[in-house]
Amino acid sequence: MTVHASFPDAALEPAPLLTVxxxxxxxxxxxxxxxxxxxxxxxxxxxIVGESGSGKxxxxxxxxxxxxxxxxxxxxxxxxxxxDIYSVSEQERRRLMRTAWGIxxxxxxxxxxxxxxxxxxxxxxxxxxxxxxxGKIRERALDWLQRVEIAGSRIDDRPRQFSGGMQQRLQxxxxxxxxxxxxxxxxxxxxxxxxxxxxxLDLLRVLVRDLGLAAIIVTHDLAVARLLTDRLxxxxxxxxxxxxLTDQVLDDxxxxxxxxxxxxxxSV
Amino acid sequence: xxxxxxxxxxxxxxxxxxxxxxxxxxxxxxxxxxxxxEALVLAGASGAGKSSLxxxxxxxxxxxxxxxxxxxxxxxxxxxxxxxxxxLDIRRRTLGFVSQFLRVIPRVSALDIVRDPLLxxxxxxxxxxxxxxxxxxxxxxxxxxxxxxxxxFSGGEQQRVNIARSxxxxxxxxxxxxxxxxxxxxxxxxxxxxISEARTAGSAIVGIFHDEAVRERVATRYLDITSFRKAA
Amino acid sequence: MTxxxxxxxxxxxxxxxxxxxxxxxxxxRRALLKAVAVPGYQVPFGSREMPLARxxxxxxxxxxxxxxxxxxxxxxxxxxxxxxxNAVSIRKFFERTADAxxxxxxxxxxxxxxxxxxxxxxxxxxQVIVYQVPMPEPLRKLEPREAETRKMHAWAEYGLMQVxxxxxxxxxxxxxxxxxxxVLVNGRYVTAPSPIPKFDNPKMHMSPALQLFGAGRxxxxxxxxxxxxxxxxxxxxxxxRIQSWTEPCGLCGAGDSYxxxxxxxxxxxxxxxxxxxxxxxxRRAEGHxxxxxGDAALTGLVEETKP
Numbered sequence: 001m002t003v004h005a006s007f008p009d010a011a012l013e014p015a016p017l018l019t020v021x022x023x024x025x026x027x028x029x030x031x032x033x034x035x036x037x038x039x040x041x042x043x044x045x046x047x048i049v050g051e052s053g054s055g056k057x058x059x060x061x062x063x064x065x066x067x068x069x070x071x072x073x074x075x076x077x078x079x080x081x082x083x084d085i086y087s088v089s090e091q092e093r094r095r096l097m098r099t100a101w102g103i104x105x106x107x108x109x110x111x112x113x114x115x116x117x118x119x120x121x122x123x124x125x126x127x128x129x130x131x132x133x134x135g136k137i138r139e140r141a142l143d144w145l146q147r148v149e150i151a152g153s154r155i156d157d158r159p160r161q162f163s164g165g166m167q168q169r170l171q172x173x174x175x176x177x178x179x180x181x182x183x184x185x186x187x188x189x190x191x192x193x194x195x196x197x198x199x200x201l202d203l204l205r206v207l208v209r210d211l212g213l214a215a216i217i218v219t220h221d222l223a224v225a226r227l228l229t230d231r232l233x234x235x236x237x238x239x240x241x242x243x244x245l246t247d248q249v250l251d252d253x254x255x256x257x258x259x260x261x262x263x264x265x266x267s268v
Numbered sequence: 269x270x271x272x273x274x275x276x277x278x279x280x281x282x283x284x285x286x287x288x289x290x291x292x293x294x295x296x297x298x299x300x301x302x303x304x305x306e307a308l309v310l311a312g313a314s315g316a317g318k319s320s321l322x323x324x325x326x327x328x329x330x331x332x333x334x335x336x337x338x339x340x341x342x343x344x345x346x347x348x349x350x351x352x353x354x355x356l357d358i359r360r361r362t363l364g365f366v367s368q369f370l371r372v373i374p375r376v377s378a379l380d381i382v383r384d385p386l387l388x389x390x391x392x393x394x395x396x397x398x399x400x401x402x403x404x405x406x407x408x409x410x411x412x413x414x415x416x417x418x419x420x421f422s423g424g425e426q427q428r429v430n431i432a433r434s435x436x437x438x439x440x441x442x443x444x445x446x447x448x449x450x451x452x453x454x455x456x457x458x459x460x461x462x463i464s465e466a467r468t469a470g471s472a473i474v475g476i477f478h479d480e481a482v483r484e485r486v487a488t489r490y491l492d493i494t495s496f497r498k499a500a
Numbered sequence: 501m502t503x504x505x506x507x508x509x510x511x512x513x514x515x516x517x518x519x520x521x522x523x524x525x526x527x528x529r530r531a532l533l534k535a536v537a538v539p540g541y542q543v544p545f546g547s548r549e550m551p552l553a554r555x556x557x558x559x560x561x562x563x564x565x566x567x568x569x570x571x572x573x574x575x576x577x578x579x580x581x582x583x584x585x586n587a588v589s590i591r592k593f594f595e596r597t598a599d600a601x602x603x604x605x606x607x608x609x610x611x612x613x614x615x616x617x618x619x620x621x622x623x624x625x626x627q628v629i630v631y632q633v634p635m636p637e638p639l640r641k642l643e644p645r646e647a648e649t650r651k652m653h654a655w656a657e658y659g660l661m662q663v664x665x666x667x668x669x670x671x672x673x674x675x676x677x678x679x680x681x682x683v684l685v686n687g688r689y690v691t692a693p694s695p696i697p698k699f700d701n702p703k704m705h706m707s708p709a710l711q712l713f714g715a716g717r718x719x720x721x722x723x724x725x726x727x728x729x730x731x732x733x734x735x736x737x738x739x740x741r742i743q744s745w746t747e748p749c750g751l752c753g754a755g756d757s758y759x760x761x762x763x764x765x766x767x768x769x770x771x772x773x774x775x776x777x778x779x780x781x782x783r784r785a786e787g788h789x790x791x792x793x794g795d796a797a798l799t800g801l802v803e804e805t806k807p
Contacts, residue, residue: 041353044352044353090651091654091655094651094655094657095655098659113663116663116667117667117670117671119666119670120663120666120667120670123663123666124659124660124663125659127659127660127662127663127666128657128659128660129659132662132734132735132736133735133736133737134666134669134735134736134737134738135737137666137735138670155670156670156671198375199375202373202375202376205373209388227373230352230353230356231352244330244352245327245328245352245355245356247328248327248328248329248330251323251328251329252282252323252328252329252330254283254330255285256285256286259284259285259286260285260286263286
């Protein structure tokens, strides 16, 4: 699907940030995800929803370059030339993962260095890209801690002294400090109390809008999807069964499985 | 006159897969247009599908067939076949939806909710705040509530926040679903004024108004949708 | 190199020259050549069992054994001193197995095997300094996976190393690492300089001597060829600084050397003396006298050299 066919407006971005074609991943006989294709445009937030085992996390791992799919291609346009993320060198892929994109893990322990201070955690990506001015690194770390609503006085504390919600916010600051174009989030509010979730969701919503981030968010929580995403992909047994605008999919679901999902929640 | 909405041969049937594949036909062969500067009021008995039609115009419900051309940035775009990001762009710049219910976003203050569409369209922080405050004042929302999140507001207060958000910068097309349902007479008058002002300024209005008095003051034209009902 | 001819009546065991067999020495020399070609890169090698425990300098000894010849003069220092147990043992080892001429004079030595120090006297072209390295991987404490640290080196992903320095400054106001302070060799590989004090790091930069590093337990060899840049990692606004002392050496009065603190009685009295024993002795022989030289001679701590 190209936008030019239906809407040749030059004011819109000229090319998708991510073009996913035919991505499939199998575990022996079992399907992880099968033949997934879509475009993601700069500033768009895509939700992937489905039950546990529907293949959404497998897909995310393939898209983020953590796992290699058995078939398919993912093109990422960070510069003038699109990069095929599976055929570029591991070095280039690692560089991308530290700069132009970021991954927010469900468990903050997977995304943070637990024995490094909050400031060091946030500053690492800056030092990765070659920043060597302690004062400036610290200043930016402080700025980011405040943006994710962590008091500046906690900059020299280690993540293990933080609550779960704070750890998750710290992880987000650690990823966003390098101003990525694309962020992958795996159940970013999973495992948090409802009130803590609400705060985090609002923070993510504001950051995504203010930074013009493109994001792919895996969640089983339709309320999270409603609040954060522009578009939705519904997965079942490794296949995308329905996709479209988030409110279309949730308010007027066409596929039997989506109808089941949306009727199973109290109110979204 | 500029045609803002052109509905062509739209049909809609709901299929309930989890209830034995029950098919619920709603419309067949819907055709009409809406011009800039007019207020089209949808008429028909309760359950005739007025709200569904409004949602189809907004791109929220997907018609089974047909096209809906929305005049967006000077040219017609079919919202039915447009890709998601085009639909979002149409909604951001051209198409506003005013419902009776405010979707409360946790922790966001009433003032920020009203400022949001102005900021999204590129207004400065200062200008957005000034216009948002003026709108909340006009809708008689007490100033002490401005910086609170509306989760704890009464139904009428939430509704006024929602109306303020919608009319602080009226879209070229406004789709309005029962905006005055739980408002007192004074605030109802304000809403009627806001709609008339938007229309006079050139917006195309399509609305559903349960209150007959409101309906008569707002409408420049009626469309009875009963004729579009599909015989089941 | 030829087999060391052992006379029949000699009671020495029939070791090969310099203890290691020739195949092993060739293997080590190949590793050394590669290490010199890629400054700062850790080359794996087949570390052998040596007649002393790993961790006591087996890496350095194997490197020395692979390069030493009958015309060499060997100096061995441990903690800067020529007369400590480990230094004496290693020196004797090469005296017995390689018929090596040994010396305590830095200027005379062609090979200097060291643990913990670089001599104060500037090294010259033609000299080789061999470091005994317990822990060759500077990233190990930050990243336990060997496969991962190799990738980090391969692609010069050294942000994490900088995070370690950041953490130091954040907690203590300065980088508190005082020995084995990481360096960037030839602008490319982050390298462990072995547990020398950071005081000695600047001596590695553009040194005219060849610097070889051997880690016996970890089975790694690396090198810094002569005239190679060696930069101690730092921040622009927290530049690398070496240790300094408020008083000169109590024995020779040197103000430019690395000093050890020595407790001299049971009441906590102490003095600071050069850790490089040869440097200190040379200066005293030249007539330099520290403030406490007389006292130290009285208590038998040093023999007062007559100028």
